[in-house]
Amino acid sequence: MKPFNPRAVELAAPKQQRNWDWRAAANFICGGSGGGLLLVAAFAGLDAFATRVAVLLGLALIACGLTCVWFEIGRPWRAMNVYRHFATSWMTREAVVALAVFATGALAIFTGSVVLTVVVGACGLAFLYSQARILAANKGIPAWRHPASVPLMVSTGLAEGAGFAISAAALAGAGPGTRLLGLLLVLLAVRVWCWRRFLGGLTRSGAPVAALKVLDAFGPRFQTVGHGLPAVVLVAALIGLPGRSMTALLAGLLVVASGWVMKYTLVRRAAYTQGLAVDHLPVRGRGPSGPAAKPGWKMMPGGS
Numbered sequence: 001m002k003p004f005n006p007r008a009v010e011l012a013a014p015k016q017q018r019n020w021d022w023r024a025a026a027n028f029i030c031g032g033s034g035g036g037l038l039l040v041a042a043f044a045g046l047d048a049f050a051t052r053v054a055v056l057l058g059l060a061l062i063a064c065g066l067t068c069v070w071f072e073i074g075r076p077w078r079a080m081n082v083y084r085h086f087a088t089s090w091m092t093r094e095a096v097v098a099l100a101v102f103a104t105g106a107l108a109i110f111t112g113s114v115v116l117t118v119v120v121g122a123c124g125l126a127f128l129y130s131q132a133r134i135l136a137a138n139k140g141i142p143a144w145r146h147p148a149s150v151p152l153m154v155s156t157g158l159a160e161g162a163g164f165a166i167s168a169a170a171l172a173g174a175g176p177g178t179r180l181l182g183l184l185l186v187l188l189a190v191r192v193w194c195w196r197r198f199l200g201g202l203t204r205s206g207a208p209v210a211a212l213k214v215l216d217a218f219g220p221r222f223q224t225v226g227h228g229l230p231a232v233v234l235v236a237a238l239i240g241l242p243g244r245s246m247t248a249l250l251a252g253l254l255v256v257a258s259g260w261v262m263k264y265t266l267v268r269r270a271a272y273t274q275g276l277a278v279d280h281l282p283v284r285g286r287g288p289s290g291p292a293a294k295p296g297w298k299m300m301p302g303g304s
Contacts, residue, residue: 014208014272025267027065036161038124043121054168094130128157142243148198156259159187163252208272226258
């Protein structure tokens with residue numbers, strides 16, 4: 001019998017992807033926050049100046065993310081080819097929506113139109129959703145392709161947008177209103193629910209052990225620093241404790257920072273490939289075949 005070769009198992013096990021680096025992660029980090037901010041700014045009840053500041057910040061975040069991913073591609077000057085596959089590619093849809101975002105955003109800033117602000121908010125939501133679908137369309141990465149990754153990315157983008165809206169209100173000299181504080185509190189509850197649903201679904205369906213190890217280690221800090229602490233601060237601000245503006249600003253920054261770290265963790269650190277698997281181990285000559293093998297995976301009963 002041929003001796004066991006641990007090198008073969010190592011080659012078959014999932015590997016951390018190397019194609020998308022920090023620049024690709026920055027597109028999801030900044031672009032998601034920007035899209036969420038544009039939507040929140042349209043309905044947060046901010047005054048005219050604070051709304052302009054929020055829209056400008058949202059456009060700047062999206063532009064920063066797209067610039068990073070533009071430098072990440074191998075041939076930056078062929079970036080226009082992204083517009084050729086609207087029917088099949090969520091990257092193309094993201095790029096098309098980005099044009100609408102910048103056009104309507106610029107008009108909303110210069111005119112102060114409430115209608116245009118709502119339109120750019122809708123475009124921001126479409127941009128955020130397109131980004132979430134880009135990640136889920138990468139079928140070779142189990143942590144990305146899980147259906148629960150889409151609501152997770154959308155919910156964190158909206159929560160980060162509300163956090164940035166509070167910052168914009170503070171920078172514009174207007175304290176955050178009760179509506180905005182309550183909205184952020186609700187979005188925090190939605191985000192933590194989406195996170196738990198994503199992690200639980202990924203565990204039940206089976207995933208690379210290394211990816212689950214990264215996510216399990218990050219989860220407690222994400223829920224405590226990114227949700228529990230901001231929620232306490234927001235409640236304190238809502239009930240009228242002193243220093244409302246500063247405490248709300250702190251809560252917003254915690255929500256944004258934790259969301260950014262979560263997205264970086266998902267896009268870079270937990271991004272392990274599928275790896276190889278066999279339905280059964282072959283044998284040489286006669287005899288029963290061996291059991292199925294999927295090196296580097298944690299499988300649940302009935303998982304695939």
